[in-house]
Amino acid sequence: MSVSALTSLFSPRSVAIIGPSEKNPWAGLVLGGLGAMEFGGPVHLVNRRGGDVLGRRTVPTVGDIGELVDSAFVMVPAAALEQTIEEMAQAGIGFGVVVTSGFAELGADGSAEQARLFGRARDLGVRLMGPNSLGFINFVDRVCLSAIPVELPLLDNPRVAVVSQSGATAGLICATAYATNIGLSHVVAMGNEALIDLAEVLDFVIDDPTTRAIAVFAETIRDPSAFLGAARRALAAEKPIVMLKVGVGTLAAEVAQAHTGALVGNDKVFSAICRDLGIIRVNTIEQLLQTAALLAHSGVLREGGFGVASMSGGTCEMIADLGEAAGVPFATLAPETKAKLQPILADYATIQNPLDVTGGVLSNLKAYGDAVAIVGADPSVSLAAACFDVPQTERREISLTKPLLRYLSDGLEQSGVPGFLLAQSYLGFGDYGRGLIAEARTGHYALGLGTAMQAVSDAFRWSVAIRDARLRTPAPPIQATDARPDDERQTLDFFESRGVPVVPARIVRSAAEAAAAADAHGGPVVLKILSPDIAHKTEVGGVALNIIGTDAAGAAFDAMMEEVAQRAPDARLDGVIVSPMRGKGVELIVGIARDPAWGPVLAVGIGGVLVEILADADLHLLPVAPADVEAMLGRLKATRLLDGYRGGPAVDRARLAEVIAAIGNAALALGPDLMSLEVNPLWASGDQVECLDALAIWKNAEESGH
Numbered sequence: 001m002s003v004s005a006l007t008s009l010f011s012p013r014s015v016a017i018i019g020p021s022e023k024n025p026w027a028g029l030v031l032g033g034l035g036a037m038e039f040g041g042p043v044h045l046v047n048r049r050g051g052d053v054l055g056r057r058t059v060p061t062v063g064d065i066g067e068l069v070d071s072a073f074v075m076v077p078a079a080a081l082e083q084t085i086e087e088m089a090q091a092g093i094g095f096g097v098v099v100t101s102g103f104a105e106l107g108a109d110g111s112a113e114q115a116r117l118f119g120r121a122r123d124l125g126v127r128l129m130g131p132n133s134l135g136f137i138n139f140v141d142r143v144c145l146s147a148i149p150v151e152l153p154l155l156d157n158p159r160v161a162v163v164s165q166s167g168a169t170a171g172l173i174c175a176t177a178y179a180t181n182i183g184l185s186h187v188v189a190m191g192n193e194a195l196i197d198l199a200e201v202l203d204f205v206i207d208d209p210t211t212r213a214i215a216v217f218a219e220t221i222r223d224p225s226a227f228l229g230a231a232r233r234a235l236a237a238e239k240p241i242v243m244l245k246v247g248v249g250t251l252a253a254e255v256a257q258a259h260t261g262a263l264v265g266n267d268k269v270f271s272a273i274c275r276d277l278g279i280i281r282v283n284t285i286e287q288l289l290q291t292a293a294l295l296a297h298s299g300v301l302r303e304g305g306f307g308v309a310s311m312s313g314g315t316c317e318m319i320a321d322l323g324e325a326a327g328v329p330f331a332t333l334a335p336e337t338k339a340k341l342q343p344i345l346a347d348y349a350t351i352q353n354p355l356d357v358t359g360g361v362l363s364n365l366k367a368y369g370d371a372v373a374i375v376g377a378d379p380s381v382s383l384a385a386a387c388f389d390v391p392q393t394e395r396r397e398i399s400l401t402k403p404l405l406r407y408l409s410d411g412l413e414q415s416g417v418p419g420f421l422l423a424q425s426y427l428g429f430g431d432y433g434r435g436l437i438a439e440a441r442t443g444h445y446a447l448g449l450g451t452a453m454q455a456v457s458d459a460f461r462w463s464v465a466i467r468d469a470r471l472r473t474p475a476p477p478i479q480a481t482d483a484r485p486d487d488e489r490q491t492l493d494f495f496e497s498r499g500v501p502v503v504p505a506r507i508v509r510s511a512a513e514a515a516a517a518a519d520a521h522g523g524p525v526v527l528k529i530l531s532p533d534i535a536h537k538t539e540v541g542g543v544a545l546n547i548i549g550t551d552a553a554g555a556a557f558d559a560m561m562e563e564v565a566q567r568a569p570d571a572r573l574d575g576v577i578v579s580p581m582r583g584k585g586v587e588l589i590v591g592i593a594r595d596p597a598w599g600p601v602l603a604v605g606i607g608g609v610l611v612e613i614l615a616d617a618d619l620h621l622l623p624v625a626p627a628d629v630e631a632m633l634g635r636l637k638a639t640r641l642l643d644g645y646r647g648g649p650a651v652d653r654a655r656l657a658e659v660i661a662a663i664g665n666a667a668l669a670l671g672p673d674l675m676s677l678e679v680n681p682l683w684a685s686g687d688q689v690e691c692l693d694a695l696a697i698w699k700n701a702e703e704s705g706h
Contacts, residue, residue: 005127006196006200006201006203006204007204008070008071008094008095009070009071009095009096009097009127009129009136009196010136010138010141010143010186010188010204011138011141011143012041012069012070012071012095012143012145013041013070014041014042014043014044014067014068014069014070015034015039015041015042015043015044015069015070015071015072015073015143015145016043016044016045016046016062016065016069016071016072016073016093017030017031017043017044017045017046017072017073017075018046018062018072018073018074018075018076018084018088018096019046019047019074019075019076019077019080019084020045020046020047020053020054020058020075021047021053022053022054024075025147026073026075026099026147027045027053027054027075028054029146029147029148029149030073030135030144030145030146030147031043031054031056032149032150033137033144033145033146033147033148033149033150034143034144034145036144036150036152036154037137037139037142037143037144037150037154038142039142039143039144040142042067042069043056044059044062044065044069045057045058045059046058046059046060046061046062046064046065047059047060048060048061061087061091062084062087062088062091062093063087063090063091065091068092069091069092069093070093070094070095071093071095071096071097071145072088072093072095072096072097072145073096073097073099073135073145073146074096074097074098074099074100074128074130075099075100076100077100078100078101078102078103078113081098081100081117081131082117082120085117085120085121085124085126085128086120086124088124088126089121089124089125089126093126094125094126094127095126095127095128096126096127096128096129097128097129097130097133097135097136097145097146097191098128098129098130098131098132098133098191099130099131099132099133099134099135099147099191100130100131100132101131101132102131103117103131103132103192103194104131104132104192104194105132105192114131114192114194115194117194118131118194118195121195122195127195127196128194128195128196129188129190129191129195129196130190130191130192130194131191131192131194132167132191132192133167133189133190133191133192134146134147134148134167134168134170134171134189134191135147135148135189136186136187136188136189137150137174137184137186137187138185138186139154139155139158139183139184139185139186139187140158140185140186140208140210146187146189147167148167148170148171148174148187148189149171149174149175151174151175151178153431155178155181155182155183155184155434156183156438157183157443158183158184158185158210159183159185159210159211159212159213159293159296159297160177160182160183160184160185160211160212160213160214160215160289160292160293160296161184161185161186161187161188161205161208161211161213161214161215162174162177162184162186162187162188162214162215162216162217163186163188163190163198163201163202163205163214163215163216163217164187164188164189164190164216164217165190165191165193165198165217165218165219165220166189166217166219167189167191169217169285170187170188170189170217171189172285173187173215173217173285173288173289174187176285176286176289177289179428179429180286180289180290180426180428180429180447181429181433181434181437181445182289182290182292182293185205185208185210185211186205186208186211188201188205193222197222197223197226198216198218198221198222198223198227198230199223199226199227199229199230200226200230202214202216202227202230202231202233202234202241203230203233206230206233206234206237206239207237211239212239212295212296212297212299213239213240213241213242213292213293213295213296214234214239214240214241214242214292215242215243215244215288215289215292216241216242216243216244216245217243217244217245217246217285217288218243218244218245218246219245219246219247220247221270221597224597224598224599228273228277228598231273231277231278231279232277234277234278234279235277235278235465235466235469236469238299238300238466240278240280240292240295240296240462241278241279241280242279242280242282242288242291242292242295242458243274243279243280243281243282243288244281244282244283244284244285244287244288245270245281247267266595266597268619269595269597269598269601269619269621270598271619272601272618272619272620272621273598273621275465276465276620276621276628277465278462278465278466278469280295280458280461280462282454282458286426286447286448286451287451287454287455290446290447290448290451290452290455291454291455291458291459293444293446293455294420294444294446294452294455294456294458294459295455295458295459295462296444297418297420297443297444298383298418298420298444298459299418300462300463300466300467301382301383301417301418301459301460301463302382302417302463303382303467304329304331304379304380304381304382304383304417305329305330305331305332305380305381305382305383305460306323306328306329306330306331306353306381306382306383306384306385306456306460307330307331307333307353307355307375307376307378307381307383307384307385308353308354308355308375308384308385308386308387308422309354309355309356309357309368309371309372309375309385309386309387310354310355310356310357310386310387311356311357311358311359311361311362311368311387311388312356312387313350313356313358315354315387315424315449316354316355316356318424318449319354319387319449319453320354322449322450322453323354323453323456323457325453326450326453326454326456326457327457327461328453328456328457328460329460330353330354331353331378331380331381331382332353332380333351333352333353333355333375333378333380334378334379334380337374337375337377337378338351340374341355341371341374341375344364344367344370344371344374345357345358345360345361345367345371346358346360346361348360353375355371355375357371362400365400365403365404365407366407368386368404368407368408368411369386369406369407369408369409369410369411370407370411371411372384372386372408372411372412372415372419373410373411373412373414373415375415376411376412376414376415376416376417376419377414377415377416377417381415381417382417382418383417383418383419383456383459383460384412384415384417384418384419384420385419385420385421385422385446385452385456386408386411386412386419386421386422387421387422387423387424388404388405388408388421388422388423389423389424389425390405390421390423390433390436390437390440390445391432391433391436392427392428392429392430392432392433393430393432393433394432401436402436402439405421405436405439405440406439406440408421408440408442409440409441409442412442413441419442420442420443420444420445420446421437421440421442421444421445421446422445422446422449422452423445423446423447423448423452424448424449425447425448426447426448426451427447472625472627473625475623475624475625478623478665478668478669479669480669480671481494481669481670481671483497483670484670484673484696484698485670485696486532486696486698487530487531487532487574487695488528488530488577488693488694488695489505489507489530489577491677491694491695491696492505492691492693492694494666494670495663495666495679495691495694498662498665498666498669499662500659500662500663500666500691501659501688501689501690501691502690502691502694503579503580503582503683503690503691503692504521504579504580505577505578505579506520506577506578506579507530507574507575507576507577507578508557508575508576508577508578509575509576510557511553511554511555511557511558512554513557514527514553514554514556514557514576514578515550515551515553515554515557516550517553517578518547518549518550518552518553518578519550521578521579521580523548523580523581524546524547524548524580524581525547525548525553525578525579525580525581526543526544526545526546526547526578526579526580526581526692527543527544527547527553527556527557527560527576527577527578528542528543528544528576528577528579528693529542529543529560529561529564529573529576529577530573530574530575530576530577531564531568531571531572531573531574532572532574533568533570533571533572534564534568534571535695535697539567540563540564540567540568540571541560541563541564541567542560542564544556544559544560545581546581547581553578557576560576561573561576579692582683582685582690582692583685584648584649584685585649585651585683585684585685585688586606586641586642586648586649586651586683586684586685587606587607587681587682587683587684588604588605588606588607588656588681588682588683588684589603589604589605589606589607589617589678589679589680589681589682590602590603590604590660590663590678590679590680590682591603591604591605591676591677591678591679591680592622592663592664592667592674592676592677592678593675593676594672594674594675594676598621599621599622600621600622600667600668600674601619601620601621601622602619602620602621602622602624602632602660602664602667603617603618603619604617604618604620604629604632604633604636604660605617605618605636606636606638606639606641606642607638616636616637616638617636618632618633618635618636619632620632622664622665622667622668623661623664623665623668624660624661624664625661626654626657626658626660626661627657628661629656629657629658629660629661629664630653630654630657632660633653633656633657642656642684649685649686650686651684651685651686651689652684652686652687652689655687655689656684656689659682659689660682663677663679663682663691670696672699673698673699673700674696674697674698674699675697675698675699676696676697677694677695677696677697678694678695679691679692679693679694680693680694681693
């Protein structure tokens with residue numbers, strides 16, 4: 001569905017309410033919202049019985065309206081919905097919201113009926129939001145086709161769009177935004193998403209010029225591919241998406257390799273997707289709104305840190321503690337900045353960031369504003385704030401309030417970077433407090449130190465994601481292959497054909513051949529059983545390490561074949577792989593698992609066979625570029641092991657990243673039947689990187705004997 005087509009839904013010039021009655025509360029709520037918004041277009045009521053409803057004239061069918069209707073709010077019973085859809089199509093009403101419930105939320109039978117009815121609507125060219133949707137409010141164009149109450153007076157500066165898969169939660173978010181003075185551009189309660197889904201609405205608000213940030217409450221992602229497309233559009237448009245997603249799941253697909261399966265889970269994958277696409281995940285409604293509002297105000301921050309000033313040393317300490325815990329990058333003030341601050345502050349002021357201007361500024365209010373301007377102008381500061389709790393009632397106002405707000409506003413404006421006022425507490429607004437903030441001209445007033453510090457941290461992280469996206473080049477196309485490697489040797493040979501370095505190896509089928517292979521390698525060797533039926537070789541005695549000499553190699557071959565035959569009597573034994581034993585180095589696991597929703601996911605961890613114990617892995621959707629992998633390596637808890645920790649060998653990170661990216665590309669080339677692929681371990685020392693062991697698992701693995 002094109003984005004422009006949704007304009008008729010969300011910005012209608014005329015509307016109809018279908019199915020209103022005196023007993024049904026929806027009609028009164030929608031009419032109340034339209035009245036509060038002062039909607040200027042025609043509002044038509046359609047009721048089978050005719051007559052007046054809620055003091056308004058009705059017509060029996062939409063065909064009796066006699067003029068064009070852009071969008072409708074449908075509240076008829078489920079049994080009457082099919083006829084209503086047919087009549088809407090005949091009357092040329094192409095869009096609507098269906099509040100009627102009793103479909104997919106009831107189970108399989110309801111889902112089937114929903115699919116039938118809304119499939120019929122699609123065939124007739126009628127695009128409906130819902131069912132079970134509370135509708136939408138468009139604060140920009142002053143339209144309300146929703147049962148969500150509209151608070152008055154309407155707030156100025158609408159910049160945050162709210163998209164919610166829960167109608168009740170959409171109402172709560174809307175009320176919280178009003179109470180905290182956050183101007184909304186749109187509120188959309190999705191319902192069951194039978195036709196119009198989350199991604200389509202995201203596309204609409206991404207393109208909306210008034211919307212500067214998008215707050216999403218999500219219960220599920222019904223169309224992952226479409227969602228990824230919308231998220232990438234938001235990233236390219238530099239429009240932040242802040243998401244509160246509920247529900248945590250596990251990877252539904254069965255993967256044969258325990259290591260990779262343990263590292264990849266649905267919510268872990270979603271978190272990685274959000275990180276890489278600049279989507280900010282939050283855990284509370286307060287955080288959802290405060291973060292979206294700050295980002296709508298600040299936009300993309302340049303490189304730098306946060307600078308903040310307060311009249312309270314205790315507040316400065318709280319900001320420092322909460323900010324550090326949230327990951328706020330506090331700027332270090334330059335000597336020149338400190339020199340400028342010294343003469344305007346009291347002698348007992350400690351000049352650092354966060355800056356305590358002390359109560360001394362109460363005798364010179366301009367000094368507080370000047371200090372904020374100086375801090376914000378520091379070359380290392382890219383976001384500035386001034387602490388002040390605005391009184392919410394006239395009774396609590398003091399004589400210093402208005403002049404102090406004026407000086408702080410001037411200081412933030414003169415700083416040259418985005419800035420805002422910061423309140424210590426999270427208290428709701430009244431009209432009086434809103435008026436003071438409007439006079440202050442700061443553009444944003446953040447509430448609650450803890451909530452605000454997390455929002456500040458997220459603003460910096462989102463800005464980094466945007467700057468990285470500006471530099472990113474599209475990944476080259478992946479050339480598919482018909483290869484289907486089944487055992488370790490075939491998998492390593494396939495890697496080698498795709499430019500991935502693998503450890504040298506010989507396949508032997510006798511003790512004499514094992515001895516000759518060991519002699520050819522000229523040093524300690526590793527023997528591993530070769531079988532398409534054995535995934536975990538160590539569990540059946542299929543691995544022998546650090547074998548030195550030809551006699552030892554021959555003896556190890558015989559012992560291994562005998563033990564494996566006893567412990568895995570049904571397994572096919574195709575021989576033994578003999579490879580050189582690698583010495584000191586760092587062992588990693590590189591796994592690819594196919595998430596049922598999101599597709600192939602790369603997992604990288606340090607530790608090889610110990611990775612599950614260390615619980616140290618990072619995830620990324622495929623494909624990946626080497627720069628993406630370097631970032632993954634940098635996020636690992638044990639990342640210092642790559643730098644020669646405690647005398648260990650340092651690893652060339654750039655080379656390692658190139659190899660891991662090549663492994664990911666090789667996995668993609670194997671196509672959609674690949675369920676998982678694991679390199680364990682991937683050995684690295686200096687600029688030498690090799691796959692020592694690998695195995696691919698296929699969707700119909702039982703056909704190949706797995």
